[in-house]
Amino acid sequence: MKADVRPVTQDKFGWLQAAWSERLGRAAEYVVIPALALAASLAAFGIFIALSGKDPADLYFYMYQGAFGTWFSWQNTLSRAAPVILTALCTALPAQLGLVIIGGEGALLIGALAATSAALIVPDAPPIAVQFAMAFAGMTAGGLWIALSGALQHYRGVNETISSLLLVYIALAILNHLVEGPMRDPASLNKPSTREIGAANMIGTIPGLDVHWGLVFGVVAAVLAYILIFHTVFGFAARIAGGNVRAAKVVGLGVGRLILIACFLAGAAAGLAGMVEVAAVQGRTNANLASGYGFTGILVAFLARHNPIAIIPVAILLGGINASGGLLQRRLGLPDASVLVLQGMIFLSVLASETLYGRLAIFRRGS
Amino acid sequence: MPNQISRRQVLQGTAAVAGVLPIRAALAADTVIGFVYVGSRDDYGYNQAHAAGAAALKKVAGIKVVEEEKVPETDAVEKTMESMINLDGATLLFPTSFGYFNPHVLKIAKKYPKVRFEHAGGLWTDKDPTNVGSYFGYIDEAQHVAGIVAGASTKTGKLGFVAAKPIPQLLRNVNAFILGAKLANPNATLQVIFTGDWSMPVKEAEATNSLIDAGVDVITCHVDGPKTVMENAARRGAMISSYHVNAAPLAPQAHLTGAEWNWEVLYPRFARMFTSGETIPNFYRGGLKESLVKVAPYGPKVSDAARKQADDVKTKLTAGDYVIFKGPLKDNKGNVVIAAGINRGQTDPELEKMSYLVEGVIGAAS
Numbered sequence: 001m002k003a004d005v006r007p008v009t010q011d012k013f014g015w016l017q018a019a020w021s022e023r024l025g026r027a028a029e030y031v032v033i034p035a036l037a038l039a040a041s042l043a044a045f046g047i048f049i050a051l052s053g054k055d056p057a058d059l060y061f062y063m064y065q066g067a068f069g070t071w072f073s074w075q076n077t078l079s080r081a082a083p084v085i086l087t088a089l090c091t092a093l094p095a096q097l098g099l100v101i102i103g104g105e106g107a108l109l110i111g112a113l114a115a116t117s118a119a120l121i122v123p124d125a126p127p128i129a130v131q132f133a134m135a136f137a138g139m140t141a142g143g144l145w146i147a148l149s150g151a152l153q154h155y156r157g158v159n160e161t162i163s164s165l166l167l168v169y170i171a172l173a174i175l176n177h178l179v180e181g182p183m184r185d186p187a188s189l190n191k192p193s194t195r196e197i198g199a200a201n202m203i204g205t206i207p208g209l210d211v212h213w214g215l216v217f218g219v220v221a222a223v224l225a226y227i228l229i230f231h232t233v234f235g236f237a238a239r240i241a242g243g244n245v246r247a248a249k250v251v252g253l254g255v256g257r258l259i260l261i262a263c264f265l266a267g268a269a270a271g272l273a274g275m276v277e278v279a280a281v282q283g284r285t286n287a288n289l290a291s292g293y294g295f296t297g298i299l300v301a302f303l304a305r306h307n308p309i310a311i312i313p314v315a316i317l318l319g320g321i322n323a324s325g326g327l328l329q330r331r332l333g334l335p336d337a338s339v340l341v342l343q344g345m346i347f348l349s350v351l352a353s354e355t356l357y358g359r360l361a362i363f364r365r366g367s
Numbered sequence: 368m369p370n371q372i373s374r375r376q377v378l379q380g381t382a383a384v385a386g387v388l389p390i391r392a393a394l395a396a397d398t399v400i401g402f403v404y405v406g407s408r409d410d411y412g413y414n415q416a417h418a419a420g421a422a423a424l425k426k427v428a429g430i431k432v433v434e435e436e437k438v439p440e441t442d443a444v445e446k447t448m449e450s451m452i453n454l455d456g457a458t459l460l461f462p463t464s465f466g467y468f469n470p471h472v473l474k475i476a477k478k479y480p481k482v483r484f485e486h487a488g489g490l491w492t493d494k495d496p497t498n499v500g501s502y503f504g505y506i507d508e509a510q511h512v513a514g515i516v517a518g519a520s521t522k523t524g525k526l527g528f529v530a531a532k533p534i535p536q537l538l539r540n541v542n543a544f545i546l547g548a549k550l551a552n553p554n555a556t557l558q559v560i561f562t563g564d565w566s567m568p569v570k571e572a573e574a575t576n577s578l579i580d581a582g583v584d585v586i587t588c589h590v591d592g593p594k595t596v597m598e599n600a601a602r603r604g605a606m607i608s609s610y611h612v613n614a615a616p617l618a619p620q621a622h623l624t625g626a627e628w629n630w631e632v633l634y635p636r637f638a639r640m641f642t643s644g645e646t647i648p649n650f651y652r653g654g655l656k657e658s659l660v661k662v663a664p665y666g667p668k669v670s671d672a673a674r675k676q677a678d679d680v681k682t683k684l685t686a687g688d689y690v691i692f693k694g695p696l697k698d699n700k701g702n703v704v705i706a707a708g709i710n711r712g713q714t715d716p717e718l719e720k721m722s723y724l725v726e727g728v729i730g731a732a733s
Contacts, residue, residue: 065454066450066454070453070454072449072450072453072454073450073454076446076449076450079442079446080443080446176563176564180532189534189535189719189720190465190488190534190535190536191465191466191534192532192534212442277441281441281442281470282441282470283470286466287466287564288439288440288441288466291439291440291441291443292439322443323446323450326435326438326446326447326450327450327454329434329435329436330433330434330435330451330455335407335436336407336435336436336437337407
């Protein structure tokens with residue numbers, strides 16, 4: 001018996017070591033491969049810029065300068081990242097179930113409308129109560145909006161990608177109708193808007209930072225989503241259903257329930273982004289809200305491979321690219337579209353780099 | 368490269384920001400003026416008109432112009448303005464889109480009381496910060512003159528107007544246009560199609576086509592970028608009357624005239640006031656008389672009689688003794704909107720609330 005113990009322990013230890021370096025290798029893979037893809041797209045963009053007669057060195061300098069080079073630039077970057085973290089979750093959560101939801105913009109608009117309505121119904125309640133009512137209304141309305149796409153998919157077999165996209169236009173039409181009709185502030189003559197929610201009810205910025213609370217909400221929501229997906233039974237069930245829906249049904253998982261809950265939570269995240277846009281930036285609802293955060297969220301979710309934690313750095317990176325876009329226009333005289341070209345290059349090279357996973361031997365030394 | 372700033376200067380600027388020192392020291396030689404546009408600078412429309420004003424400033428010695436296009440009406444514009452102030456040392460800013468004003472310009476103006484903000488839209492009230500100004504032009508005067516030319520040039524008697532949203536400023540343009548057209552052709556009608564938003568190229572093209580299918584032979588518009596409407600109408604053989612900027616380069620033969628902004632006169636005027644330490648009025652409005660707007664040059668299809676009639680009204684408007692909206696005036700549902708004997712001059716606040724379409728317009732404002 002005694003003679004057996006040592007080899008077994010050694011074996012166990014060896015297995016642990018192998019598993020550990022396997023895990024480390026895979027984690028490194030998730031960092032190194034996207035970083036390489038990013039570097040490749042930046043290099044390609046540099047060539048593109050050189051061909052249009054500008055110095056690529058200036059390009060990289062101003063990109064760094066405008067995105068992360070000063071304390072002001074950091075705050076600029078983080079402000080732009082804040083709403084996108086939440087709208088990216090709107091795509092990333094249903095993606096665990098294999099659903100491709102691209103209608104975060106619609107949930108954002110409906111959430112903003114609901115949040116504004118809540119504030120306008122109880123304008124004189126204590127601000128904290130108004131803010132909670134706004135958040136609750138925004139998240140519920142946004143959640144129901146995306147749950148509608150999930151329900152159509154599950155019960156009627158309607159493609160959720162198409163239905164969620166079409167619901168964006170319906171949301172925009174509802175918003176325009178209400179803002180230009182029943183909810184219009186008669187004083188907003190040339191810019192139809194709802195009444196203002198009142199300065200006292202605004203949620204303001206994070207102390208010491210010129211970035212609104214949406215950033216904190218986004219980070220908290222992303223962490224909660226990560227825990228939900230990777231450390232709860234619900235998340236496990238959702239990933240099973242996403243991997244093989246028939247197998248999930250065979251083992252008795254309630255797939256419909258999973259879809260509805262995941263879609264509701266996804267829409268709630270985007271609805272919260274809408275509430276924050278109203279309560280921290282615009283102070284009322286009007287056409288300004290349809291500024292495309294919901295669509296940028298799709299890009300971020302895909303670049304982050306639908307991992308909620310990875311969404312945070314990706315959103316900050318895209319926020320930085322957008323923040324530096326202004327400086328590129330001003331200093332290098334580049335048109336705004338050049339930033340879109342760069343975003344497109346990043347998106348393509350990150351998607352193309354997916355084929356590299358599991359193929360680079362350097363990450364496989366442990367196994 | 369007048370608006371190129373060296374990397375060293377940027378680094379100095381960065382250091383200055385980090386140390387909460389006034390950044391202007393780094394760029395002391397020039398006054399830096401920042402322009403922010405909501406769309407692209409070459410849209411043959413609203414933004415191009417402002418960019419033309421910025422281009423006029425670039426020629427002035429001692430002034431550096433920095434520009435950023437396609438900035439949405441969210442906190443992005445707040446950050447853009449702050450970036451121009453902090454990284455470029457801008458001391459005078461022109462956030463040109465109507466929707467930038469509240470809350471974005473007001474918020475940043477309170478944060479930077481030493482920077483001057485000049486917004487296009489005429490929205491300033493005495494409750495707003497005094498370092499903010501808002502200006503606007505009575506472009507309906509130019510539309511009125513263009514209407515005369517359109518009324519004189521149409522063969523079918525049917526004019527068309529592609530419109531974004533039924534807001535007072537836009538309805539005023541529509542009404543001024545048909546009132547002008549009726550001076551030249553009392554039987555002229557103006558059909559309006561609303562697309563629902565400021566930049567909807569597909570709907571604008573469809574609206575243009577359906578107007579022409581309905582027999583319209585002169586088309587004008589009020590959308591952010593008239594290029595789609597103008598090109599489509601000219602291709603279909605209709606005559607065009609431009610808006611925001613002169614669209615003659617797009618279709619020289621089909622172009623009659625048009626209503627244009629004249630920011631290239633106003634912006635150097637403001638810059639001179641600013642650099643000489645003079646106060647720019649917080650609320651600044653004007654029309655043809657103050658040369659804030661202009662009538663585009665007449666195209667080859669405009670007859671001598673039409674030119675004469677249009678020039679006649681233009682001269683009176685420029686002299687300031689002509690009223691476009693005067694009673695008795697009925698809307699297109701038969702209600703009297705301005706009673707007989709009442710003259711509503713340009714500064715009349717009633718005109719700011721316009722919610723009707725006058726007799727002769729086919730369409731509904733709500």
